[in-house]
Amino acid sequence: MYPLKNRMAAEFIGTFWLVLGGCGSAVLAAAFPELGIGFAGVALAFGLTVLTMAYAIGHVSGCHLNPAVSLGLVVAGRFPAKDLVPYVIVQVLGGLAAAAVLYAIASGRAGFDLAGGFASNGYGAHSPGGYGMTAALVCEIVMTAMFLFVILGATDKRAPAGFAPIAIGLALTLIHLISIPVTNTSVNPARSTGVALFVGDWAVSQLWLFWIAPLIGAAIAGVVYPLVAGKDE
Numbered sequence: 001m002y003p004l005k006n007r008m009a010a011e012f013i014g015t016f017w018l019v020l021g022g023c024g025s026a027v028l029a030a031a032f033p034e035l036g037i038g039f040a041g042v043a044l045a046f047g048l049t050v051l052t053m054a055y056a057i058g059h060v061s062g063c064h065l066n067p068a069v070s071l072g073l074v075v076a077g078r079f080p081a082k083d084l085v086p087y088v089i090v091q092v093l094g095g096l097a098a099a100a101v102l103y104a105i106a107s108g109r110a111g112f113d114l115a116g117g118f119a120s121n122g123y124g125a126h127s128p129g130g131y132g133m134t135a136a137l138v139c140e141i142v143m144t145a146m147f148l149f150v151i152l153g154a155t156d157k158r159a160p161a162g163f164a165p166i167a168i169g170l171a172l173t174l175i176h177l178i179s180i181p182v183t184n185t186s187v188n189p190a191r192s193t194g195v196a197l198f199v200g201d202w203a204v205s206q207l208w209l210f211w212i213a214p215l216i217g218a219a220i221a222g223v224v225y226p227l228v229a230g231k232d233e
Contacts, residue, residue: 010057010060015091016097019190019194030047046185049066051165055165058164060078066189068144069148070084080184117203119184125202129181144221150219152229192209
């Protein structure tokens with residue numbers, strides 16, 4: 001196992017890439033005149049960030065890039081609890097750094113306004129499809145639980161070796177295809193926090209849901225997967 005400082009650096013860089021790639025595609029390319037990539041493009045972008053980083057740093061830090069993933073792995077007995085807080089801190093910092101870079105780029109265009117949401121997650125009036133708080137809560141819990149279930153299964157030592165990044169990246173893509181209309185898709189508190197702090201106002205006041213729901217969903221998967229598949233020795 002790599003020293004904690006190396007793993008923390010890898011998690012910072014990986015989370016930076018996830019937020020810059022995913023939220024960057026939403027802010028810069030999703031609605032680009034005539035050639036916009038739309039929801040499907042944004043969903044694919046998030047999946048690609050995880051897939052590429054899983055191959056780049058998976059052997060260093062495990063490529064969590066997400067406080068919910070780290071918690072789910074702790075609950076499942078796959079990750080030491082003593083390293084949870086350091087991982088979460090650098091994941092959030094990586095998300096903030098990516099949001100800062102994205103802001104520097106996006107604000108270079110005439111007419112840029114943070115009121116557009118800056119890829120923040122939200123419910124009610126701030127849900128892309130107008131979904132309420134309960135729908136957002138259920139969606140984020142279930143999507144995160146399924147994401148962790150795929151992660152735990154794909155990285156199980158009994159699973160085919162070498163394919164985990166592909167399964168995990170495609171799972172995140174599918175999750176975004178389902179839930180972008182509901183919450184703009186979080187399933188990752190670090191992703192939500194980075195952009196929300198730049199928007200402030202409603203994005204910060206609704207941020208609680210995008211911490212609590214993913215953490216609950218991850219913990220559920222951390223309990224359920226070992227019950228289904230048995231302990232990964």
